[in-house]
């Protein structure tokens with residue numbers, strides 16, 4: 001049985017933090033192997049990368065997400081009783097609640113809400129002499145639209161406050177120390193707010209649109225007929241609201257790609273009339289493939305299996321490389337090149353393109369918000385390419401891959417923004 005390579009240091013946490021996103025990919029390439037062992041945070045781990053590794057990782061039932069994240073990130077991103085922490089039938093049932101929200105008409109409604117918020121925001125920016133920071137503005141747009149979409153419209157002041165809270169939560173998720181503590185503190189505050197909202201809906205003191213996430217989560221019943229505990233209901237609602245706001249990061253990477261590849265702006269502008277051309281779809285997929293967002297996902301083995309001659313015993317901690325798999329040369333020709341046409345006539349397998357996880361939606365932990373993400377990126381890219389004229393002033397657009405989650409350093413400033421009259 002061939003031994004799997006080992007990262008040759010007593011503990012590799014520092015290497016992970018100082019190399020950032022490419023940590024697993026770098027080693028897999030160096031070792032010429034899909035997997036290696038390492039110690040991370042003084043815990044033995046198996047790191048793996050590539051489409052075959054993704055297929056192994058996303059085999060239904062094999063892994064649990066419990067105990068699979070560093071505790072600080074876990075507490076900032078998920079919580080006790082949330083869908084991520086469930087397994088088997090309990091997971092399947094709860095996941096179905098999320099998938100129920102993702103119908104084509106519901107997604108189209110969210111797109112309309114976001115388009116309207118972009119239009120309103122563009123009016124506000126008109127007079128901003130120094131321009132605006134797109135990451136923050138896109139978060140505001142998405143938070144306002146998401147509030148309406150889930151059935152919880154926000155006043156301007158509330159929207160600003162919740163946008164800032166949720167933004168800090170996202171920025172602080174993978175950090176340690178004060179940034180992370182702040183994220184946790186804000187998270188508790190946001191959860192308190194959402195607990196109160198769910199309680200009001202259940203008591204009939206607040207109306208909630210029947211198909212919106214607020215009504216669905218408030219009314220959801222566990223298999224024994226009980227409603228979700230209030231803290232869990234708040235967490236699941238936040239599991240819809242927060243990641244919608246997080247799509248702003250992809251939108252910023254899309255803006256960066258439009259800036260670096262201006263012919264794509266023209267191509268999207270000249271679309272096929274309704275603006276929903278294939279070009280926009282390819283462009284968005286290429287941004288999702290290359291943008292550094294979630295570097296990896298972790299799991300603990302539930303059902304033992306063997307792969308590459310290695311026995312994966314129950315409890316083994318495994319990290320699957322999302323960043324490196326999305327640029328694995330076995331699946332992607334010239335993987336670092338930004339080439340949206342690669343998506344022309346290409347079926348996207350559930351294991352090669354995994355910025356939001358892979359495998360099946362119902363049977364595993366793959367992100368239920370993937371269709372929403374793509375739809376919101378398409379709407380926003382059309383706004384940026386065809387709906388607005390703006391200037392990108394001199395700024396530091398470099399992306400630090402050791403900072404997770406990453407963004408252009410300037411967070412993308414745009415100036416002299418004007419709505420285009422012909423859209």
Ligand code: HEM
Pocket residue numbers: 065083084085095098239240241243244246247248250293294297355356357358364365366367368369370372373
């Ligand atoms: C901003 C872009 C997004 C990224 C990069 C992203 C990424 C991910 C990743 C990597 C996972 C974990 C997959 C795994 O454990 O195997 C995940 C899970 C999840 N995402 Fe997203 N996501 C995004 C947007 C969304 C949206 C818009 C929603 C909801 C509306 C959402 C809701 C969730 C939920 C509830 C889970 C847990 C699923 C489960 O455990 O079964 N995400 N996401």
